[in-house]
Structures are given as C-alpha cells and as structure tokens.
Amino acid sequence: MTQNGLNTDIRTDWSLEEIKAIYNKPVLELIVEAANVHKQYQATGEVQVCTLLSVKTGGCSEDCAYCPQAARYNTGVDVHKLLQQEQVLASARRAKEGGSTRFCMGAAWREVRDNRDFDKVLDMVKGVNDLGLEVCCTLGMVNEYQAERLKEAGLYAYNHNLDTSEEHYDKIITTRTYDDRLGTINNVRKAGISVCSGGIIGLGETDEDRIGMLYTLSTLEQHPESVPVNALVPVKGTPLENQPRVSVWEMVRMIATARILMPKTMVRLSAGREQMDVTEQALCFLAGANSIFTGEKLLTTPNPDFDQDKAMFDLLGLSPRKSFKEETLPQTV
Template identity: 75%
Template sequence: MSQVRNNWTKEEISDIYYRPVLDLIYEAATVHRQNHDPQEVQVCTLLSVKTGGCPEDCAYCPQAARYHTDVKVHKLLPVEEVLDSAKKAKEAGSTRFCMGAAWREVRDNRDFDSVLEMVKGVNKMGMEVCCTLGMLTQEQANKLKEAGLYAYNHNLDTSEEHYNEIISTRNYDDRLKTLDNVRNAEISVCSGGIIGMGEADQDRIGMLLTLANLPEHPESVPVNALVPVAGTPLEDQERVSIWEMVRMIATARILMPKAMVRLSAGRVKMTVEEQALCFMAGANSIFAGEKLLTTPNPEEDADKKMFQTLNLKPRKAFKETSAVKFQKIPSA
C-alpha cells in the first residue's frame, strides 16, 4: 500500500510531476487502485445559494462586484428552495450537496442562521453536506459542525508565491487559518485549486506541496481548470490542455492517496475520452448539474451516458469517514 506522508519536499514533488506522462498516469493509477475502487466515482452537486456582489477581487471570479460580467446578483435563497434543490440532486444520483455563497467571510447574522438550517435539512436527507462560504472563525466552524456539516470547501487557488497576482483582498495565511478552523471543528477539509491562471509549473507544484503537507491531507481535493469569463481580468487566458489536468490529478493522487480527487471546473470542455484519462489518473469525483456556481457544467444525461460507457458506478455517501482518521507520518 502507498504510504500517507505529510513531509514532502518540493524536489520530490517536482520529480513526480515532471515524469513522462504515461509513466505518471501508470503510477497514479496503481496508487488509486491500492486505495479506492477504480470503478467508483462520486457524483456531487454544487448550488450557488447567494450569487454575486462579492467585495473581493479574485481575478478568475465573475461574482466579484467590481467586475462587469453577466452574473446577476441575488440574495440568499430561501431555505425551502435550497432543500428542494438538494432533494432533486439526490434523486438524480448525487450523494454530496455543496452550497456556495459569494461572501468574503461568514458573518453572524440571519443569513448564517439560514445556512445552518439548510445544513441541518440536507444532512437529514442522508447526503454529505458541504459549504463554501468564505473565511470562517473557529466559533462559526463549530456551529456548522453542530448543524451536521460534513465538509467545508476553501480552495488555496494557487501557490503562495503566485497568490498576490490573483487576489489582493486577503492573503494566503487567511486561507490556511480557515482550513485550521475547519479541521479543529472536525469537519472534513475540501481544498484544491485552479490551473490556467497564468501560473508556472512551479506554482502548481507549490500548491500541491502546501496541500500535501497540511497536518492532515484534505479529504477532498478539487482540481479546476480555469473557465475564462468575459469581464474578469483573466478573460483572455487560454484553456489548459488535458495533459496539464492529467499531470495535476495524477500528482495529487500520488501525494494524497486517500483523498477524493475531484474533477471540477472545466469539465464541460472535455470529451469523454479526456475525462476517462482523468479517471485513470486518479480522479474519483465529478460535479453534476447545469452549473458550477455560475459557470457551465455538462448535463446530467451526458454524465449518465459517460458512466455507462466507462462502466463507472456512483459512490455512496459517507463511504469514508473524515480526513481526521487518515494515517499521518511524522515529519523527518
């Protein structure tokens, strides 16, 4: 069995990342099979429960108030509307339901109280419930845990070195502090990043280094390809190639063998053959539904057909307990 380590060096990760791509896929597929059922892929649904009007300046995000995009601002959705969406997602085959709000940080107000009610309701449906709401205090993380939150998403986005090129309204330590608060509340951590934002390979390696050397590996690691949106500073970025996605997924799988590696944004532009390569390289989760927050996503029927073609089966909810149970190897 592959070892779980939290003491990787940048040189070790570079050695893995730069391997000949077919060798890299083979090694990642081997690690994947040692730790997961290779025919099993979790289907998740992501719903924007509060859209647009965000005060931050994330260069990739169409929900930032300062950019002129086609995103229509809407306040927090009613609890019953969100629970109805979760019920439909479950009926369509999703086992994880994630709710996203375009906030810089969570505030202790009626909106947060409503989110706690949403969490309770989705949890009662037997789905893994996840939130992505911006920065969290320890007390807020504890309240989400008490409400039944299974996972909290807070992506690193990129390396610490490249971070200021993408975001100026918060810093990297703010991201890491929120992950600490989530972990301390014994909520499983969902954290990954985005490629295709003008970063170098060394930035991709640096982001993986940070994730793989957290005190516990994230239970969930989303790998996103930038979807350029008109009106944002990154609107003219070229689409990343499938080989860049495969390198990221395969390296993440080798570094974090127990984690769920999620094939996230950018999937709408991928063929079934390209997605199959990602699954072979260690991805074992997708997001279903029309949109990922505000960007397009493949239709459910297309995904069902792909599952049939590739002989994949949906993963059940709560199959693994949270990342706090992952084995840790002490640093040298």
C-alpha cells in the same frame, strides 16, 4: 513500507524536489504510477458525485481575478440574495434523484458573519443533512466558533480552495492573504469537519506554482479529504478573460501528481469539465480522479448535466460512491 514497489505509507513530509520529480515524469509513466496508487487505496470504478448550488450569487467584495461574482467586475452575473430554504431543499432533492451523494452550497461572501443569513444557512445545512446527503458549504472565511456551529448543524465538509501557490497568490487575489486561507482550513479541521481544498490551473501560473500548491496541500498536518482540480473557465469582464484553455494533459498531470501525493484523498475533476469530451475525462479518471460535480452549473459556469454524466458512467463502467462511505470503512493503521 512498500508493496508491489509502491510506498504504502501516507506521507505529509514531501519535499518540493520530490514533488517536482513526480510532476515532471513522462506523462504516460505518471498516469501508470498514479493508477497503481489509485488501485491500492481507492475503489477504482467508483466516483463520488457532487452537486454545487449557488445559494447567494454575486456582489462579492473580493477581487479574485478569475471570478464572475466579484462586484468590481462587469460580467453580466445577476446578483441574487440568499435563496429560501425550500428552494435549496428542492434542489437537493433533485440532486439526490440524479445520483448525487454530496450537496454543496456556495455563497459569494468574503467571510461568514454572525447574522440572520448565517442562521438561515445553518438551517439549510440541517435540512440537507436530513435528506441523507453529505452537506458541503463554501462561504468564504470562517472562524473557529462559526466552524463549530456549522459542525453542530450537520455540516460534513467545507470547501476553501488555496487557488494557486503562495508565490503566485497576490497576482490573483489582494483582498485576503494566503495565511487567511490556511487559517480557515485550520478552523474547519479543528471543528472536525472534512476539508475540501484544491485550486485552479490556467491562472497564468508556472509549473513551479502548480508544484508549490500541491506541496502546500500534501504537507498539511492532515491531507484534505477532497482536493478539487479546476481548469480556469475564462469569463468576459474578469482580468483573466483572455487566458488560453488548459489542455487535458495539464489536468492529467495535476490529478496524477495529487493522487500519488495524497492517496486516500478524493481528487475531484471540477471546473472545466464542460469543455472536455468523454475520452479526456476518462484519462483524468485513469490518472486518479474519483469525484466530479454534476448538474447544469458550477455556481455560475456551465457544467455537464445528470443525463450526460449517466451516459458517461455507463460507457466507462463507473458507479456513484455512496454517501458517508468513509465513516463505515474499517480504520487502517
């Protein structure tokens, strides 16, 4: 079905050639098309505000080439064991007071283990959920049983990024496979938890790799409810420390293509936002981004704080999206 020249069906059968044709459009034409899709499916002046807290920092056994928390790299990140629940709840309360409606907890684990630390995380999930925030976790790989336990505790969303294309993946990570990533996403989906999955650009990948990652995300049986688009923040001590900064036009191209392919998805302008001025961020919102992380840090990298973002929202006429909004919307057929 078409409306005003736009296809209004949500598709999961995109071809690589179709995605390539969208991605390679002249950038201004691409922004206009994405803005039209965005207006059709989303409240355009509304942005989901999320806060991310590292509840267990550093010491990870993975070898992700971009990550300052990998134990094998000397990046100056202090290793911290799992935070106490009251510390986490205090951060969640501050985030809510600052305007966040989603609170994400990240632990530098390769995978979840059925132990006391996981039990503590489940208690954290319950506590944050009781504050009226959407609770998200990113804890590494989870099996079906663990995903079910997280759901029972009140977890709303689970983040597990693909990072890059399947073809480029083993140049960035060798300690787990692309299929491992997809398996975790599948386990989360089966448990009835909202899926948050995107990737990072600036890892030395090609445009074909960026298109390939978007192809994988947009042809999942069900689109992720949230797709973070991250620009690499190079960290001294990691293998990618000398990678050049990604330009705003590269971010815009990724965000706009994601918006067209996955119209109902929240497309999150994530890591790298600290290096963007308000004009560059406005271009990303125009291209279809409707979610950000706010607060001083994204796990271990700098991020704009609440006051900066409030000033930007006021300038651009944006307002924070309410918690659990999609649960109160009428279902469309």
